[in-house]
Amino acid sequence: MKTSTNTSMSTSPTLPVSLAANPRLSSWIRFAADGEVTVSPGKVEIGQGILTALAQIAADELDIDIARVRMVRASTAASPNEGVTSGSLSIQQSGRALRQACAEIRQIFLAAAADRFGIETSALEISDGTIHGPGNISTSYWELADEVSLDRDATPGAVPKPAARRALAGHSAARLDIPDKLFAQPRFIHDTILPGLLHGRVMRPETSRAKLAGLDETPARGVAGLIAIVRDGSFSGVVCETERAAEAALRGLRKGATWSQGEALPDENDLAAFLKAQPVESTVIDQRTSDRPADTARTIRRQYTRPYIAHGSIAPSCAMAQWDGDRVHVWTHSQGVYLLRADLALVLKLPVEHITVEHLEGAGCYGHNAADDVALDAVLLAKAAAGRPVRVQWSRADEMTHAPFGAAMAIEIEAGLDARNEIASWRHAIWSNGHAARPGRAAQPALLAGFELEHPFPRVISGNPPQANGGGGDRNSIPLYDFPSWTIESHRLLTMPVRTSALRTLGAQGNVFAIESFLDEIAAERGEDPVAFRLRHLTDERAKDVIRTAARRANWKGAPKPGIGHGIGFARYKNTGAYCAAVAEIEGEEDIRVKRLTLAVDVGEVINPDGVINQIEGGAIQVTSWVLKERVRFDAARITSNSWTEYPILRFSEVPAVQVDIIQRPEIEPVGAGEAAHGPVTAAIANAVFDCLGVRVRNLPITRDSLIAAMDSSS
Amino acid sequence: MPRTRFRLNGVATEVDADPDSLLLDVLRGRLGLTGPHFGCGVGECGACNVIVGDHAVSSCDTPLWSVADKEVITLEGLGTADRPHPLQRAFIAEQALQCGYCVPGILMSAAALLMQNASPTESEIRTALDRNLCRCGSHNRIVRAVLRAAKEMAAPGTPR
Numbered sequence: 001m002k003t004s005t006n007t008s009m010s011t012s013p014t015l016p017v018s019l020a021a022n023p024r025l026s027s028w029i030r031f032a033a034d035g036e037v038t039v040s041p042g043k044v045e046i047g048q049g050i051l052t053a054l055a056q057i058a059a060d061e062l063d064i065d066i067a068r069v070r071m072v073r074a075s076t077a078a079s080p081n082e083g084v085t086s087g088s089l090s091i092q093q094s095g096r097a098l099r100q101a102c103a104e105i106r107q108i109f110l111a112a113a114a115d116r117f118g119i120e121t122s123a124l125e126i127s128d129g130t131i132h133g134p135g136n137i138s139t140s141y142w143e144l145a146d147e148v149s150l151d152r153d154a155t156p157g158a159v160p161k162p163a164a165r166r167a168l169a170g171h172s173a174a175r176l177d178i179p180d181k182l183f184a185q186p187r188f189i190h191d192t193i194l195p196g197l198l199h200g201r202v203m204r205p206e207t208s209r210a211k212l213a214g215l216d217e218t219p220a221r222g223v224a225g226l227i228a229i230v231r232d233g234s235f236s237g238v239v240c241e242t243e244r245a246a247e248a249a250l251r252g253l254r255k256g257a258t259w260s261q262g263e264a265l266p267d268e269n270d271l272a273a274f275l276k277a278q279p280v281e282s283t284v285i286d287q288r289t290s291d292r293p294a295d296t297a298r299t300i301r302r303q304y305t306r307p308y309i310a311h312g313s314i315a316p317s318c319a320m321a322q323w324d325g326d327r328v329h330v331w332t333h334s335q336g337v338y339l340l341r342a343d344l345a346l347v348l349k350l351p352v353e354h355i356t357v358e359h360l361e362g363a364g365c366y367g368h369n370a371a372d373d374v375a376l377d378a379v380l381l382a383k384a385a386a387g388r389p390v391r392v393q394w395s396r397a398d399e400m401t402h403a404p405f406g407a408a409m410a411i412e413i414e415a416g417l418d419a420r421n422e423i424a425s426w427r428h429a430i431w432s433n434g435h436a437a438r439p440g441r442a443a444q445p446a447l448l449a450g451f452e453l454e455h456p457f458p459r460v461i462s463g464n465p466p467q468a469n470g471g472g473g474d475r476n477s478i479p480l481y482d483f484p485s486w487t488i489e490s491h492r493l494l495t496m497p498v499r500t501s502a503l504r505t506l507g508a509q510g511n512v513f514a515i516e517s518f519l520d521e522i523a524a525e526r527g528e529d530p531v532a533f534r535l536r537h538l539t540d541e542r543a544k545d546v547i548r549t550a551a552r553r554a555n556w557k558g559a560p561k562p563g564i565g566h567g568i569g570f571a572r573y574k575n576t577g578a579y580c581a582a583v584a585e586i587e588g589e590e591d592i593r594v595k596r597l598t599l600a601v602d603v604g605e606v607i608n609p610d611g612v613i614n615q616i617e618g619g620a621i622q623v624t625s626w627v628l629k630e631r632v633r634f635d636a637a638r639i640t641s642n643s644w645t646e647y648p649i650l651r652f653s654e655v656p657a658v659q660v661d662i663i664q665r666p667e668i669e670p671v672g673a674g675e676a677a678h679g680p681v682t683a684a685i686a687n688a689v690f691d692c693l694g695v696r697v698r699n700l701p702i703t704r705d706s707l708i709a710a711m712d713s714s715s
Numbered sequence: 716m717p718r719t720r721f722r723l724n725g726v727a728t729e730v731d732a733d734p735d736s737l738l739l740d741v742l743r744g745r746l747g748l749t750g751p752h753f754g755c756g757v758g759e760c761g762a763c764n765v766i767v768g769d770h771a772v773s774s775c776d777t778p779l780w781s782v783a784d785k786e787v788i789t790l791e792g793l794g795t796a797d798r799p800h801p802l803q804r805a806f807i808a809e810q811a812l813q814c815g816y817c818v819p820g821i822l823m824s825a826a827a828l829l830m831q832n833a834s835p836t837e838s839e840i841r842t843a844l845d846r847n848l849c850r851c852g853s854h855n856r857i858v859r860a861v862l863r864a865a866k867e868m869a870a871p872g873t874p875r
Contacts, residue, residue, distance in 0.1 A: 046814070047813040047814025047815070047816075047851055048813065049813070172810075174807065174810065175810055177815070178806070178807060178810065178812065178815065179796060179807065181812065181815035181818055182790075182799075182803045182806050182807065182815075182818065182822070183790075183794070183795060183796050183799070183803065184748070184749060184750035184789070184790040184791045184819065186749045188749075188752075188816060190749075190752065190753065190816075191749035191752075193747075242744060243740065243743075243744060244736070244740050244744065312850055313816075313850060314752075314754050314760060314762055314814075314816045314817045314848060314849070314850050315752065315753070315754060315762070315816045316753070316754070361814075362814075362816075363814045363816035363817075363850070364813055364814030364816065364850050364851040365814075366850075393753070395756065396754070396755040396756055396757070396759075610810055614810060614813060614853070614856070615813075617852060617855065617856070618813050618851045618852030618853060619852065620852065621852030621853075621854060621855070622850065622851070622852045625852075643755065643757065643759060644755055644759040644760055644848060645759060649848060649850065650854075651845045651846075651848070652840075652841040652842075652844040652845050652847070652849075652854050652857075652858065653838075653841045653842060653845050655841075655852075655854040655855060657855065658855055
């Protein structure tokens with residue numbers, strides 16, 4: 001190892017962000033009397049397997065068997081506040097915090113044991129929680145737990161184990177939550193029954209943002225088992241003894257409702273024109289200038305679009321709430337219990353201490369869906385339940401029409417090419433609604449019912465996180481390639497007729513689709529191999545490695561076969577996260593079929609290899625669905641894609657074979673894998689379509705219609 | 716209220732409910748089962764699938780009266796942690812899910828397939844599961860798990 005003689009250069013150790021924000025060690029780890037260790041992260045399970053990966057990290061650092069770990073669900077009553085479970089940051093934030101906290105806790109216990117035995121800590125070893133010393137002396141975490149207080153703040157300086165000494169991280173531990181889910185043990189919020197539970201339903205307009213003008217309660221009043229009808233402005237709902245009664249009462253409520261006209265929606269067939277005609281806030285995201293003046297021989301410009309995309313979780317959103325005087329307890333599958341609590345406090349005008357928000361698992365969550373909205377629905381309906389808990393579940397149609405969508409995007413890229421057709425300049429401009437309107441981030445609440453009350457809160461217009469946090473609509477818009485100069489602009493809409501917020505990758509899917517498609521177009525014009533072209537413009541060896549690995553594994557470019565096309569796509573998620581390259585093999589004539597996706601990924605240290613593969617594979621399949629099928633549909637008055645028939649997603653028979661290679665780098669801090677595949681796979685499919693059919697589809701989704709339109713416009 | 720009799724997970728069951736009630740409501744509500752999941756309410760996603768006779772059906776649009784005197788199997792009747800069905804073992808071996816909300820319905824579709832076809836091809840499995848939606852992208856793992864279970868069940872001496 002190389003040592004530096006200049007010690008003044010070394011920076012003093014600092015705590016990982018989540019631990020610095022929640023330094024109390026006992027808030028993360030406790031030793032239960034029965035030989036268990038409770039691990040209490042602020043991040044939540046949303047189907048990504050995070051609890052298992054965090055259990056691996058804690059068990060590794062404490063030297064205990066993973067079977068002793070009991071993961072505690074996040075709750076504002078006790079958990080560290082780690083904000084929101086999003087952005088592929090849970091391993092980075094919660095994982096690092098836990099590793100650091102456990103490293104310190106391990107040291108504290110070793111010191112206590114050393115004290116007890118009157119020996120040096122270096123003479124002690126820990127094996128499955130038992131602390132051994134010379135001559136068969138031993139104690140354990142649990143034996144010492146009474147005399148060692150963890151009610152103290154973490155201090156920087158504890159050094160976690162080196163990668164080589166980790167026994168669990170780097171191995172595919174089986175997911176802790178899977179057995180319950182296979183053996184029908186209630187684990188989902190949907191399956192959790194509280195004593196005295198009542199059922200609520202909320203009535204929402206079919207016409208976009210129509211206001212409830214009148215409500216004749218008579219039809220709903222006739223339903224047996226009705227407990228209450230709740231109305232506050234345009235917000236209305238029912239509380240009943242059973243779900244069946246609640247559904248019947250909701251139908252009654254609909255019969256008695258009259259609605260105002262609502263607000264017009266844009267033309268779904270010309271989203272680019274709509275996006276580019278709205279008032280916007282324009283930001284220069286990044287600029288690179290060259291010393292040499294651009295020697296531009298010609299300029300080419302292309303426009304790429306993606307539509308609004310629905311979350312389409314298989315379970316409709318669900319929540320439960322129970323009031324006790326002026327205090328309320330909420331059960332939710334929100335991604336951020338503290339953030340939801342902050343918004344509930346704004347709506348209810350209550351101090352946050354009066355609200356407890358507790359996490360229960362929901363179905364797979366791919367961003368800011370209706371989980372938070374339905375929690376406020378339950379809280380409002382439960383007010384009429386005289387202290388009994390109320391469970392509210394959205395309908396499939398409400399889930400598909402009232403939850404926020406991933407924002408539509410129009411992206412214009414222009415490149416100046418020099419006399420040798422090399423890229424001399426680059427301009428990338430994005431028109432899109434913001435990609436973030438999560439609760440708990442502003443002075444105004446971002447929850448749907450809050451916009452519907454008699455005294456409503458203003459509708460939140462989605463914003464974008466700053467580039468330093470990965471950006472929003474501009475995520476992954478800054479090229480990773482060594483172009484001599486560029487200008488990146490983001491035009492965020494200040495109107496929002498279609499509600500948008502965070503969906504997996506935010507703007508990265510659209511931006512990577514645009515950049516990687518455009519690069520392919522230039523490579524084709526140059527007659528250069530797309531892989532070679534990319535490698536020539538990259539300097540980061542990790543980037544080159546994933547591209548080379550995916551290309552090699554996919555036998556990039558074997559002999560051409562008629563009717564078969566190959567395409568490549570690459571990105572480093574958020575430009576700071578996981579590296580991912582994808583090669584798509586498609587088969588196509590009038591319809592295209594994605595046959596195979598070959599991916600290579602580099603997330604730095606891999607905590608759970610099978611977990612990473614599962615995330616990459618799942619992301620690749622999900623985005624294949626986005627690319628081939630998905631588009632939120634609407635007419636001038638309403639969202640019309642309100643069912644799986646109207647919003648089809650990829651089915652088993654349509655799913656491509658997916659192969660994932662991980663490039664392991666145990667010495668590099670781990671990053672998340674959940675969003676790395678979306679952009680690269682999107683571009684790989686579009687590029688494979690061009691390879692196969694010679695048609696460049698620049699407007700997603702790639703359907704028979706968009707293929708025909710692209711053929712028409714190119715001929 | 717008329718009574719509807721059927722066998723539920725091997726046990727004679729009698730329900731005192733409106734015969735037009737939806738089977739899913741009866742299973743989850745009256746009978747307190749949480750295996751079958753609500754997903755769409757109109758038989759489009761398969762999360763609520765149960766086996767009636769030897770076919771997987773969506774219980775959210777199946778009226779109670781239609782299962783009278785029939786054999787109904789839900790996830791609760793497939794196997795337990797102590798005595799898992801080969802499919803459940805295979806789903807663990809393949810780690811064949813992400814969120815798992817769709818899995819109870821998929822397991823019932825797969826179990827029904829294996830009742831009718833003990834050694835399905837990959838393509839037959841995909842066809843049999845085509846009406847089950849999965850949003851997390853676990854499809855290929857699920858198909859591998861069903862293949863693994865079929866193979867295990869075909870091996871002589873395997874307990875079912």
